[in-house]
Amino acid sequence: MLAGRAGEMICLGIESTADDFSVGVVRSDGTIMSNVVDAFSSPDGGIHPREAARHHSEVAGLVLRRALDVAGVGMDEVDVIAFSQGPGMGPCLRTGATVARALASYFRKPLVGVNHCVAHVEIGRLVCELEDPLTLYVSGGNTLVTAYEGGRYRVFGETLDIPVGNCLDVFAREAGLRPGPGRPLGALVEELARGGRELVPLPYVVKGMDLSFSGLLTAALRLLRSGRYRLEDLCFSLQEVAFSMLAEVTERALAHTEKEELLLTGGVAANGRLRSMLAQVAEEHGARFAVVPKELALDNGAMIAWTGLLAYRHGLITPVEESYVRPRWRIDEAPVPWRSSG
Ligand code: AMP
Ligand code: MG
Numbered sequence: 001m002l003a004g005r006a007g008e009m010i011c012l013g014i015e016s017t018a019d020d021f022s023v024g025v026v027r028s029d030g031t032i033m034s035n036v037v038d039a040f041s042s043p044d045g046g047i048h049p050r051e052a053a054r055h056h057s058e059v060a061g062l063v064l065r066r067a068l069d070v071a072g073v074g075m076d077e078v079d080v081i082a083f084s085q086g087p088g089m090g091p092c093l094r095t096g097a098t099v100a101r102a103l104a105s106y107f108r109k110p111l112v113g114v115n116h117c118v119a120h121v122e123i124g125r126l127v128c129e130l131e132d133p134l135t136l137y138v139s140g141g142n143t144l145v146t147a148y149e150g151g152r153y154r155v156f157g158e159t160l161d162i163p164v165g166n167c168l169d170v171f172a173r174e175a176g177l178r179p180g181p182g183r184p185l186g187a188l189v190e191e192l193a194r195g196g197r198e199l200v201p202l203p204y205v206v207k208g209m210d211l212s213f214s215g216l217l218t219a220a221l222r223l224l225r226s227g228r229y230r231l232e233d234l235c236f237s238l239q240e241v242a243f244s245m246l247a248e249v250t251e252r253a254l255a256h257t258e259k260e261e262l263l264l265t266g267g268v269a270a271n272g273r274l275r276s277m278l279a280q281v282a283e284e285h286g287a288r289f290a291v292v293p294k295e296l297a298l299d300n301g302a303m304i305a306w307t308g309l310l311a312y313r314h315g316l317i318t319p320v321e322e323s324y325v326r327p328r329w330r331i332d333e334a335p336v337p338w339r340s341s342g
Contacts, residue, residue, distance in 0.1 A: 009079040011312070012067070012103070013305025016096025017088025017116050018141050019047045021056040023063050024302030025071035025078070028309050030126055033071035035295065035302035038063050045169060045179040047140070053091035060099050067301065075107050082308020085113030085318070086326030088141065093325035101320055112308040113318040113326075115334035116299075117144060118153060120292075122310060123303035124263045128290035134259040136250050136278065139266035139299075140165035143211060143246075145253045146331055148339050153331045156253035157209040164242055165268045167213040171220050171238055175231055189235045190271050196236020200229055204241050209252065211245050239273055247277045254285045265292040310338040 008028050015022040022037040040055035042048065068074065083100035086093060097113075104111035121135045134147040134156070143164045145157035162170075165186055172185035177192075179185050202219050205212040220238050223229055254262060262282040268274060269291055282289035296303060314337040 009309060009313070010073060010077055011080040011082050011305040011309040012078045013082040013114070013301045013303070013308050014096045014100050015084045015116070015299050015301045015304045016056050016092050017084050017086070017299060018092055019052050020299040021059050021063055021096070022299060022301035023067035024300055024305045025067055025073060026302055026305035026309060028313070030306070032302045032306075033073065034067045035300050036063050036067040036070065037298070037300055041179070043178070044173055045185045046173070047089070049089040049091045052089065053095045056092060056095040060095070064099070075103070078107070078109060080112055080308055080312045081109045082112045082114050082304050082311070084116045084119070084304050085323070086116065086329035088116060088327060090325060090327045093327060097323060097325050101323055105320065110312060110317050111320060111323060112311050112316060113323055114304045114307045114311065115329055115331060116304075117142060117146070117331040118334050118336060119303040119307040120265050121146065121153060121263070122307045123296050124265045124290070124292040126306055127296055128263060128292060130261045130263055130288070130290060132259060133261035133263035133290070134250070134254050134257055134287075135263040135265060136246060137266045138164050138246065138264075138268035138274070140169060142266065143213075144331065145209070145250055147253065147257050147259055148336070149257065151336075151340055153334065153336060155330070155332050156257065157211065157249035160207065160210050160212045161214040162217065164211075164213055164246065165266070167217045167242060168238070168268070170217055171224070174221055175224055175234075184267065186268055187270065189239065190273065192232050192235040193239045193273065195232035198230075198233045198237075199240060200233055200237040202237055202241045204245060206245050206248055209249055211249060213242060216241060239271070243271075243274045243277050246274065247281050250278060251281045251285070254281065254287060260287050262287045262289045263292065264290070265297045267298055269297045270294055314338045
């Protein structure tokens with residue numbers, strides 16, 4: 001069973017929850033051997049699930065080939081096939097799952113379905129060398145404050161409606177901004193926000209430990225259409241309000257859980273203003289603060305491969321007949337036996 005170095009195993013991970021199709025190859029000593037991503041892009045930066053899924057099936061073969069080539073391994077050296085089983089967009093998830101099932105069946109390898117949100121946390125723990133962080137995971141599809149407690153990753157705060165990245169993206173698109181290669185909509189908002197001078201009042205909605213961004217988005221769009229404000233001021237205000245909400249919930253979760261590490265990940269983690277707010281929260285609580293490097297904070301196959309390895313080594317296997325995708329699979333429903341056994 002064992003391949004590569006003595007006692008080491010190799011896992012190939014497939015990620016396809018939303019706009020990215022990615023394959024990563026990871027060794028059980030934590031070496032990321034390859035991590036190849038091909039992103040679906042539409043002119044306005046939106047994600048149409050069926051179009052994205054078609055993109056994934058078109059590029060799957062090439063991405064797979066490249067991930068193996070970069071890693072310098074053949075399928076015979078791969079011990080485990082992991083795939084993102086959820087949460088995410090159904091058509092996109094099904095494409096990745098189909099590729100994973102085909103590989104596992106044809107090459108007779110064990111298959112492991114991985115929770116996408118757990119994978120974001122686990123790759124962060126690996127590369128930032130953290131033991132037991134509170135994590136803020138903010139992306140185009142998720143807004144989650146989570147930490148390990150009592151055998152699971154518990155949810156300490158989440159969005160009640162749209163994800164924060166989606167809030168920024170929709171605002172940017174309506175403002176006429178168009179994304180470019182390496183310039184996602186959220187980054188364009190950040191650029192404009194740097195020229196902001198005035199804090200325009202916008203609804204700040206935190207309910208208990210949960211967040212709501214749809215009212216904020218609607219209000220920001222109304223002000224945008226009124227033509228009364230500079231776009232820079234609106235971008236600045238949108239960021240200040242949305243990120244203050246995130247910082248408030250994260251801070252309360254940190255105080256409650258008394259975790260000594262704070263991890264920031266997801267596409268929105270690239271934002272300098274959000275980073276500095278959270279760095280301050282961590283400092284006030286004496287917690288170590290870490291941000292996952294961009295290539296591993298975005299959706300990627302390496303995080304799926306790494307988490308698949310952790311799962312497999314703790315006895316988790318997903319039989320093909322149970323490998324149906326789970327578009328709404330919550331992080332607190334996913335078993336994480338490797339955390340309890342150290
Ligand atoms: P993901 O869903 O993890 O692939 O991340 C994509 C999300 O991150 C999108 O909503 C982007 O607009 C957002 N994003 C990327 N860069 C930035 C940035 N500098 N500031 C805010 N959001 C960003
Ligand atoms: Mg993405």
